[in-house]
Amino acid sequence: MHRSGDNKVGSYRKITSVSNPLVKDVRALHQKKFRDAGKQFLAEGQKLVRDAIEAGWAIRTLIYGAQSVDDPAIGALAARTKASGGMVLEVTRQILEKISRRDNPQSVLGVFEQRLGKLSDVGRDGLWVALDRVRDPGNLGTILRTCDATGVQGVVLVGETCDPFSVEAVRATMGSLFHVPLVRAGESAFLGQAGLAPARLLGTHLDASIDYRDADYAQPLILLMGNEQQGLTAALAAACDQTLRIPMTGRADSLNLAVSTGLMIYEALRRQLPRADDA
Numbered sequence: 001m002h003r004s005g006d007n008k009v010g011s012y013r014k015i016t017s018v019s020n021p022l023v024k025d026v027r028a029l030h031q032k033k034f035r036d037a038g039k040q041f042l043a044e045g046q047k048l049v050r051d052a053i054e055a056g057w058a059i060r061t062l063i064y065g066a067q068s069v070d071d072p073a074i075g076a077l078a079a080r081t082k083a084s085g086g087m088v089l090e091v092t093r094q095i096l097e098k099i100s101r102r103d104n105p106q107s108v109l110g111v112f113e114q115r116l117g118k119l120s121d122v123g124r125d126g127l128w129v130a131l132d133r134v135r136d137p138g139n140l141g142t143i144l145r146t147c148d149a150t151g152v153q154g155v156v157l158v159g160e161t162c163d164p165f166s167v168e169a170v171r172a173t174m175g176s177l178f179h180v181p182l183v184r185a186g187e188s189a190f191l192g193q194a195g196l197a198p199a200r201l202l203g204t205h206l207d208a209s210i211d212y213r214d215a216d217y218a219q220p221l222i223l224l225m226g227n228e229q230q231g232l233t234a235a236l237a238a239a240c241d242q243t244l245r246i247p248m249t250g251r252a253d254s255l256n257l258a259v260s261t262g263l264m265i266y267e268a269l270r271r272q273l274p275r276a277d278d279a
């Protein structure tokens with residue numbers, strides 16, 4: 001049991017009414033304008049919440065269903081939330097459904113502070129991935145997960161992109177959002193930084209004439225991937241040191257963005273990633 005009443009650091013409350021304003025505030029985080037206003041976002045499920053806390057992301061509110069009150073794992077999350085000054089809310093299943101907008105809600109949710117990295121770090125060392133106007137939260141989540149798995153330094157979201165802090169994107173990252181530095185930049189700010197950074201800029205383009213297997217992937221390096229519908233803007237393509245093409249022999253017009261990003265990352269890190277048979 002982890003009810004401890006008011007605490008000097010964080011606080012605990014039990015809520016049973018769906019019209020409680022705290023419920024409304026959390027539910028509002030499904031909308032970008034409210035996420036942006038409070039620089040917060042919602043992570044659903046015990047694994048995501050634990051990943052975020054363990055990676056040092058600041059939790060403002062932990063919400064769990066009353067049925068989990070005696071679960072020691074939830075008790076540990078509640079203790080860490082209160083120790084860091086956050087609020088713990090014990091709620092009914094009906095409230096969980098309302099907050100998560102699902103009939104079959106997760107029993108734990110967390111409200112976290114958004115965190116973004118600095119543009120001046122982009123391209124300083126290692127391998128970076130830049131995404132031009134990525135639209136699909138599923139693609140973004142898959143790419144962040146691949147970058148996490150391969151030790152990519154960070155991901156730059158260039159121009160108008162989908163929100164990496166939407167519930168869908170956070171879910172699609174499977175926790176990798178908490179491990180990969182994420183930077184946002186307008187196109188000209190990104191190009192300004194790419195021009196100053198020591199990294200080379202390798203773009204991917206359906207009209208490129210260089211095969212991606214023949215490129216020089218010496219680091220520091222930024223791999224630049226285009227928008228799902230339109231590919232790279234002309235300005236971004238022109239700024240690349242080289243543009244590369246992944247061969248296709250069938251009838252598909254192009255590869256999926258997340259798939260082509262995965263192929264590019266693995267090619268760029270081919271000699272760096274440990275082999276399965278390494279000791």
Ligand SMILES: C[S@@+](CC[C@H](N)C(=O)[O-])C[C@H]1O[C@@H](n2cnc3c(N)ncnc32)[C@H](O)[C@@H]1O
Nearest residue numbers: 204205225226228229231245246254255257260
């Ligand atoms: C779905 S594709 C964009 C298709 C878009 N109609 C176009 O004309 O570029 C999204 C991004 O994935 C990458 N991509 C997909 N297939 C590729 C290929 N065969 N070679 C190189 N890049 C590719 C590029 O970065 C591209 O901008």
